[in-house]
Structures are given as structure tokens and as C-alpha cells.
Amino acid sequence: MTAPLLELRDLAKGFPVRDAIGRRRGAVRAVDGVSLSVPKGSVLAIVGESGCGKSTLGRLALRLIEADAGEILLEGEDLRGLSARALRARRRDMQLIFQDPFASLDPRMTVEQAVAEPLRLHGIVPRAQEAQRVAELLSRVGLRPELARRWPHEFSGGQRQRIAIARALASQPKLIIGDEPVSALDVSVQAQVVNLLQDLIRELGLTFVLISHDLGVVRHIADRVAVMYLGRIVEEGPTRQVFGNPRHPYTRALLAAVPGQGHANAPLLEGDIPSPINPPSGCRFRTRCPYAQALCAEQVPPLEGASHLAACHFQNSLPPAVAGQDADTGGERLRRLQAYFTDQTQKTGELA
Numbered sequence: 001m002t003a004p005l006l007e008l009r010d011l012a013k014g015f016p017v018r019d020a021i022g023r024r025r026g027a028v029r030a031v032d033g034v035s036l037s038v039p040k041g042s043v044l045a046i047v048g049e050s051g052c053g054k055s056t057l058g059r060l061a062l063r064l065i066e067a068d069a070g071e072i073l074l075e076g077e078d079l080r081g082l083s084a085r086a087l088r089a090r091r092r093d094m095q096l097i098f099q100d101p102f103a104s105l106d107p108r109m110t111v112e113q114a115v116a117e118p119l120r121l122h123g124i125v126p127r128a129q130e131a132q133r134v135a136e137l138l139s140r141v142g143l144r145p146e147l148a149r150r151w152p153h154e155f156s157g158g159q160r161q162r163i164a165i166a167r168a169l170a171s172q173p174k175l176i177i178g179d180e181p182v183s184a185l186d187v188s189v190q191a192q193v194v195n196l197l198q199d200l201i202r203e204l205g206l207t208f209v210l211i212s213h214d215l216g217v218v219r220h221i222a223d224r225v226a227v228m229y230l231g232r233i234v235e236e237g238p239t240r241q242v243f244g245n246p247r248h249p250y251t252r253a254l255l256a257a258v259p260g261q262g263h264a265n266a267p268l269l270e271g272d273i274p275s276p277i278n279p280p281s282g283c284r285f286r287t288r289c290p291y292a293q294a295l296c297a298e299q300v301p302p303l304e305g306a307s308h309l310a311a312c313h314f315q316n317s318l319p320p321a322v323a324g325q326d327a328d329t330g331g332e333r334l335r336r337l338q339a340y341f342t343d344q345t346q347k348t349g350e351l352a
């Protein structure tokens, strides 16, 4: 197995919750004991509903915010142990692509200045070669180098995201985290930017962590998928297996709602996500799970498995209508999922 480039061990982060007069009234447990390993040259996707902690996890991994506990190992080196100076030097190896290319580019910098900044900051090329390197980076992301003197506001959303990607590539990073890198773009340009990312990942051998709620994109580019729910990983494994044979009820529900796969009307994820300030005991998904039993409230299910892991006490006894299918990720599979869940929703009343 390829050595991990990035390893997260038991990472945790809470945000204080204050009342109207500023007194601390608890904490949002945004990330709660997450362990993940990202092999060199691979793409790991982190998926889950809004508010489950995906962005927080991405920012923790890059030490853009500080963790409360846990380890972040980049090529075996614990980033949490680095001094501010050492961390600045290490930043060259890890970059973040934000969701909103309008916010991530400084409107007072030309494209050339924006892309050259990391080159200069990390001493990547001598000054005399800067313009040439910027031109190469722009062509690499599909933009004409003559556009280098223009300002960000002169570009469309898709072009700006290409500029942001060129800037992220400038320092020749080993790790890129893309936080919803295409979700702010027009649907018509999303596929182009996804294809660009996929080409870059392949050609440059990048290690990429894709944070996304778009399972279509994830299925397209990720080697492995980690599913988050209320600050924890509930399932993690090879993309084909997680999509083809999801082992956690939450993953099944998420998958059945993939748009464009005939599941638009599947009423699967019922009820709101519980508050992360006071999450349910035991399995956090139990309050929305049609299979929850007493044990689920009492014990936190461990994330178990060899290469494909899931945190569900009953993962081996879920109805065979879904579990145990081979890795068929086509529409038929999704239709079966839909039928299965519709059936379960009807039965929930009988089981209660």
C-alpha cells in the first residue's frame, strides 16, 4: 500500500457557543475524533450534509485553524508540533482551493500578481523567470497567458476558479484540499472545472482531498470516500465499494438522493440534523435511522472494517436488499436503493 501523505489521528475541534451577553454556553463539536489516511497520489472525498464538519476538517488538516486534540501528519511530520515559522515554510506543500473564486482572489491584484505571489513567497523561481512561469501555469489551467495583466473582475466564475487553481499550483504543493471547488459555479462550467482538476491530479500526481456534497462529482474523481455525520466519520472506503455497497444507513440515504439518478423524490433523509451542540448519545445518526435499536443510544459504534469501514452496530444485519450487492454503481442499483428505502419508510410505523 502507498505510504500516506496525510494522516489525521483523532482530530477534534469545538467552537464555543455563547449566549446574548457573551457567556459560554457549551460548544459545537464540529469535528469529533476523526482519523483518516490519504495515500500519496490519491483523491479522498469527504461528503456529508451541510454543517457536518467537512470544511472545519479541511481547515484543521491545513492548520488554518487550530485543533483541540489529535495529530495531523504530513509525510509523517506532525504539523501541530511545528513553530509558526516552520509552518509557514511547510505551507508551500499544501494549498486550499475555496468554493468561492470571487472571494478567494484579491481584487487589487492582477492575475499575474495573484499567481506570482506564492512563487515569490516560497522562492520557487528566480524573479526573471516569474512571468514565464505564470504564463505556463495559466496555460496549464486552460487560460490564455495574455490575460495575465487583467483584473479578477474581468473574468467569469469558471475562469476565476481556474486562476485560483493556477495560484494553488504555483508553489508545487504535494497536497491540495478543494472545499466545494465547483459548487459556486454555473452548472454548465462545473464539468469543465471538474475535468481540469481530474487532469491535473493525474498528470501532476497530486494528492487531493475533495470536500463536496455533490456525489456525482465525487464518484467521478475520488479514489476513496469518507462520509461524515455530525462531526464523525460514519463510513470510509474505496469509492466503488461505498457507492456500490454502502454499509451505513446514512450513506445509503445520501446515495439514494443523488440527482439525475431517478431519486429526486425519494423521501429518505427525514427529520432535521440534530444540533451539534448536544448531539444524540451513542450513534449520532440513530434519531433519523429506521433501524435504530436500544444499543444505538447506549454505545458509540466503532468504525470497523478492513479497507471499507463503517460505524454501525448493525452493518452486518441490514436488509440484504441493499447490503451484499456487488459493486454495480449504475441506475439499477440506485433504483433498488430507492425501492428499499421507500419500503423501510412504510415499515417504520410498524417497528416503532
Ligand SMILES: Nc1ncnc2c1ncn2[C@@H]1O[C@H](COP(=O)(O)OP(=O)(O)OP(=O)(O)O)[C@@H](O)[C@H]1O
Pocket: 015, 016, 028, 029, 030, 048, 049, 050, 051, 052, 053, 054, 055, 056, 057, 213, 276
Ligand atoms: N467559526 C465557527 N464558529 C462557530 N461555529 C462554527 C464555526 N465554523 C463552523 N462552525 C459550526 O461547526 C459545524 C460544522 O461546520 P462546517 O462548516 O465545518 O460544516 P460543513 O459540513 O462544511 O458545512 P457546509 O457544507 O455548509 O459548509 C456547524 O455546526 C457550524 O455551524
